[in-house]
Amino acid sequence: MPDFLLEIGCEEIPARMIDAAQNELASRVGELLARESLGLPAGVSAPLTTPRRLSVASTIADRQMDVTEQVTGPAVKIAFKDGQPTRAAHEFARKAGVDVSQLEKIATPKGEYLAAKITKKGRSAAEILAESLPKEVSSIHWPKNMYWHKPIERFARPVRWLVAMLDSEVIPLAFAGVRAGNRSNGHRTLSQGVVQVPKANAYVERLREAKVLGRGEREQQIRKALDAAARTIPGARWREDKSLLETVVNLTESPSAVLGSFDPEFLELAEEVLVTVMRDHQKYFAVEDPNGQLSPNFLAVLNTDGDPKGIIRHGHERVLRARFNDARFFWQTDQKHPLRERVQLLKHVTFQKNLGTYYEKTKRVQRLCSWLSELIRQRGRQIRPGVIHKAALLAKADLTTELVKEFTELQGIVGGLYVRVQQLDRDMADSTRRAIADAIYDHYKPESMEDSVPRTLEGAVLAIADKADSIAGMFALGLQPTGSKDPFALRRQANGIVKTIAEHKLPLSLSQLFADARQAYQNSGAEKKFSAKVDFAGAVRDFFHERLEFYLRDVLGYKHDVVNAVLAAGSDDVVDAMARAQAITKVRASADFESISVASKRIKNILRQASDTGKHAAGAIEPAALQEPAERELAALIPQVTKRVDELRVQHEYEAALAEISKLRPTVDLFFDKVMVMVDDDRIRANRLAVLQTLLVNFSTIADFSEIVTESKA
Amino acid sequence: MLQQPYDVEVGAGTMAPETFLRVLGPQPYRVAYVQPSRRPADGRYGENPNRLYKHLQLQVVLKPPPENVQQLYLDSLGAMGIDLRQHDIKFEEDNWESPTLGAWGIGWQVMLDGLEITQFTYFQQCGGVDLDPISAELTYGLERIAAFLQDVDSIYDIVWARDPETDRITSYGDVRLAEELQFSVYNFEQADVEKAWKHFELCEAECKALLEGYALLSKAKDAGDGLARDKRRFPLLPAYDLCLKCSHLFNILDARGAISVTERVGVIARVRALAVGIAKAYVDQQQGNTTADESSKEQKVLTAKKETMSVSS
Incomplete structure (x- = not known):
């Protein structure tokens, strides 16, 4: 079986797009091979993935197998008259491409029919690939693509060469005006350029000679080079940064690293600023000393084999010096107007065109923060409303600073850093100012589910209020996320709220939080733009139900059915929902609980079937109508258990409450054993339905047990 | 073809008519020119060693781009005296867009030892018009390249001229600093x-x-x-x-x-x-x-044909 190779040679593909495109190419080619019976998707590999090339290789069949099929023709009694073939027989033979004498007679349930064997010749792999690969290549999805040749084919960057081979034969295909051949290209500066590929399986070796390495090897080589360079300073380490590493892996074909240094006087700038400049603008790794402090060094990953004369290091050092000078210039310029003065400037900064300026947002968030702090204080938590109030006032002021305009990813962080060095009120205690600074610093957190939540309670309240204000405003405008459209990242913000409430164990009701957030918009200019068609409370409830489901299931890892059961009994209180999920997870394996789940399903089914046939439960249980001992026993037990469960539920003692409910098992089992619910007598039936109804309602306050997946069926 | 700079203030070499207008329509075109580019908000009163209110761009437009345009670009660096074997060069994604011109393109910032020396763009649209053919635009930052070649930290320390008789040096600061300072004052403080x-x-x-x-x-x-x-x-x-x-x-x-x-x-x-x-x-x-003339001619031919046909039938 021949080796197949396809290389798409490009001008530099953006680093962020390479991995996804390579995976898509490999899976597209794998599906094509499977579809055409030439190979298996599992056999497709990606020998070299670099900024200048995507590639796939596989051992495949050199042609499809010939396929013989039997086709059925007309019935024999029509095809032959007096032993002679009729026109129908001749016609069938002609279509099948055989002589009439080669037709067979086959027996079918409908009688005897004519049949012919047709052999479909398999096509050659080269022919199929030449025809189909260009389509697969042009179907690769790019986040952003371009024209370069004619306004027909698009790709991330211009395609400049193609290598397509079966062993040593070129597959005659073309894409975007480029004809495939057996010539590739090596590293831009370390090779002579053109590389001949004599046969498909020599590809990796020939490119290695031309200084092009595969993705995995580059990553290892970069790690080693960073380790070695950092080790030249005793005890120093480079700071691990996964996404930066992925970026530099995909910016190089033959990587190495250099260690550079900068003037230690720049260390007076905040570490966050220095690291951001190095990472986002220069793609350098930061270096720390044995104590974890930032050291005045950096590591640059090069796309060449070294820097023997130090020329490259010298260049990088000069560029970084200029960058740091810029940052220092911004920092110093910003100090001319302290944050407290900048709050007024927010009147000129638009938050969202219908929701007004950041100044208006600041005022709303301040109000919302006051309400939330009061609520949390009433529920017995230590909180500093003064700190939150001040932090909310200053939180957005850094949007007007030069440093944030230059490094937008530092929003919030810069505000926090400036509060640390600026005077706010003359007689403010240092500890208070620090608390304000921390709250501002953290208030965009968590930026993802992997990110940490704000460190302090004050920061948490500010972060929640800020996000709730954005979500409330957008929902009231009718701009909630739909499908893949979420331009304001409201899902991420809502996830952030859920995670922050959960980790700080805040006694907040989501419906109350959003009623308050909506209330903060009252009598504002924005309110006039609100859509009258929006069911605000309903939309927010459904949205957060989904977010909480995501959090419990995907972040905390609770089982799908547990999450459904818990949220069916309420999704308004995040902390409470977590406690219920935890309790159910603990008891679900017990036999008694399992049996209660089964009973719940059964009760639900009975009640649904009854109501489908127009038979309803009585409004209340009528003791006089209870006939069998089993139903009397159950009816008597319900109020007792309900009382105990309610007491435990108020204390959030869900495990104990579930244990109480589980105690009902023998009584419930007996009821179903001895009592027939759907009897003809209207009064007795309605009363029995009422018993079941009461049971279900009273025990569904912790979870809807019928959602729990059980082994036995109801 | 070499062109002279355009003498109206522009924010970038792209805005000069030699780029903005020439990339439109089907006519092939190849041009290079130096263009002073003025960006009032980038002024730093002459205090920042790397930012200028007015900087010089070498603008190259290739319409349509030759297939080896990237190699030609790399060769141009060699022509400036940069031996790429001694340096680290990377093409990093950077897509250019000018909302005021309704223009955008796809491309890279070219990084030489960590310094952005060129913006390399395949124009896709200009003045809201989809381009056919595409043009490649290479914008070289001349001050940065000069500072790199002369190994100086500040743009103002670039040797701008050297008197052949006395060897006396005139720096870029000597010729430009006052302009940067005064235009910063004007643009930030005094413009009416x-x-x-x-x-x-x-x-x-x-x-x-x-x-x-x-x-x-x-x-x-x-x-x-x-x-x-x-x-x-x-x-x-x-x-x-x-x-x-x-x-x-x-x-x-x-x-x-x-x-x-x-x-x-x-x-x-x-x-x-x-x-x-x-x-x-x-x-x-x-x-x-x-x-326009050709299409009206074509029209005439068509009418003529119709007449012939009606005669023959």
Whole structure:
């Protein structure tokens, strides 16, 4: 079986797009091979993935197998008259491409029919690939693509060469005006350029000679080079940064690293600023000393084999010096107007065109923060409303600073850093100012589910209020996320709220939080733009139900059915929902609980079937109508258990409450054993339905047990 | 072809007519020119060693781009005395966009030992017009490249001239520092906001009036030679100058802090409307120059054929 190779040679593909495109190419080619019976998707590999090339290789069949099929023709009694073939027989033979004498007679349930064997010749792999690969290549999805040749084919960057081979034969295909051949290209500066590929399986070796390495090897080589360079300073380490590493892996074909240094006087700038400049603008790794402090060094990953004369290091050092000078210039310029003065400037900064300026947002968030702090204080938590109030006032002021305009990813962080060095009120205690600074610093957190939540309670309240204000405003405008459209990242913000409430164990009701957030918009200019068609409370409830489901299931890892059961009994209180999920997870394996789940399903089914046939439960249980001992026993037990469960539920003692409910098992089992619910007598039936109804309602306050997946069926 | 810099203030070499207008339409074109580019908000009173209110760009436009355009670019660095074997060169994603010109492209910032020395762009759209063919635009930052080659930390320390007799050095600071300082003071502190707005409105109104004039001409029915001539001599190039003036005045007002974020979007849209109008009119005018006559000829041939057919049947 021949080796197949396809290389798409490009001008530099953006680093962020390479991995996804390579995976898509490999899976597209794998599906094509499977579809055409030439190979298996599992056999497709990606020998070299670099900024200048995507590639796939596989051992495949050199042609499809010939396929013989039997086709059925007309019935024999029509095809032959007096032993002679009729026109129908001749016609069938002609279509099948055989002589009439080669037709067979086959027996079918409908009688005897004519049949012919047709052999479909398999096509050659080269022919199929030449025809189909260009389509697969042009179907690769790019986040952003371009024209370069004619306004027909698009790709991330211009395609400049193609290598397509079966062993040593070129597959005659073309894409975007480029004809495939057996010539590739090596590293831009370390090779002579053109590389001949004599046969498909020599590809990796020939490119290695031309200084092009595969993705995995580059990553290892970069790690080693960073380790070695950092080790030249005793005890120093480079700071691990996964996404930066992925970026530099995909910016190089033959990587190495250099260690550079900068003037230690720049260390007076905040570490966050220095690291951001190095990472986002220069793609350098930061270096720390044995104590974890930032050291005045950096590591640059090069796309060449070294820097023997130090020329490259010298260049990088000069560029970084200029960058740091810029940052220092911004920092110093910003100090001319302290944050407290900048709050007024927010009147000129638009938050969202219908929701007004950041100044208006600041005022709303301040109000919302006051309400939330009061609520949390009433529920017995230590909180500093003064700190939150001040932090909310200053939180957005850094949007007007030069440093944030230059490094937008530092929003919030810069505000926090400036509060640390600026005077706010003359007689403010240092500890208070620090608390304000921390709250501002953290208030965009968590930026993802992997990110940490704000460190302090004050920061948490500010972060929640800020996000709730954005979500409330957008929902009231009718701009909630739909499908893949979420331009304001409201899902991420809502996830952030859920995670922050959960980790700080805040006694907040989501419906109350959003009623308050909506209330903060009252009598504002924005309110006039609100859509009258929006069911605000309903939309927010459904949205957060989904977010909480995501959090419990995907972040905390609770089982799908547990999450459904818990949220069916309420999704308004995040902390409470977590406690219920935890309790159910603990008891679900017990036999008694399992049996209660089964009973719940059964009760639900009975009640649904009854109501489908127009038979309803009585409004209340009528003791006089209870006939069998089993139903009397159950009816008597319900109020007792309900009382105990309610007491435990108020204390959030869900495990104990579930244990109480589980105690009902023998009584419930007996009821179903001895009592027939759907009897003809209207009064007795309605009363029995009422018993079941009461049971279900009273025990569904912790979870809807019928959602729990059980082994036995109801 | 080498061209001279354009003598109206522009924010980037792209805005000079040699790029903005020449990339439109089907005619192949290859040009290089140095263009002083003025960005009032980038002024730093001459205090920042790397940022300038006015910097020099070497602008190269290749329409359509040759297949080996990237290699040609790398060779151009060699011609400047940069031995790439001694350095680290990377092409990092950077897509260029100018909302005021309705123009955008796909490309890279070219990083030489961590220094961005060139913006390399495949133009996709200009003045709201989809381009066919595409043009490649190479914008070299001359001060940065000079500082790199001379190994100096500050742009102002670049040796600008050396007296061959005395060896006395004139630095870039000697010739430029006062200009950077004074224009920073003007753009950030003293530009008369009210008068700048007036200038803006005057230029905008005149540009619009010209565009309306061209639109009227396009609607005229007369297909005779007179109309074609009127179109050909219609002053669209001066209209584009007025648009450039608007763009520069907007930049001054922006640096002066006279445009709120909310207003900003609106003013950008006004300038873009002019740029888009000019681009469309320019394409139409160019077509008139080449194909209008041919298409009318074609029309005549067709009518002639029809007549022959009716005769023979």
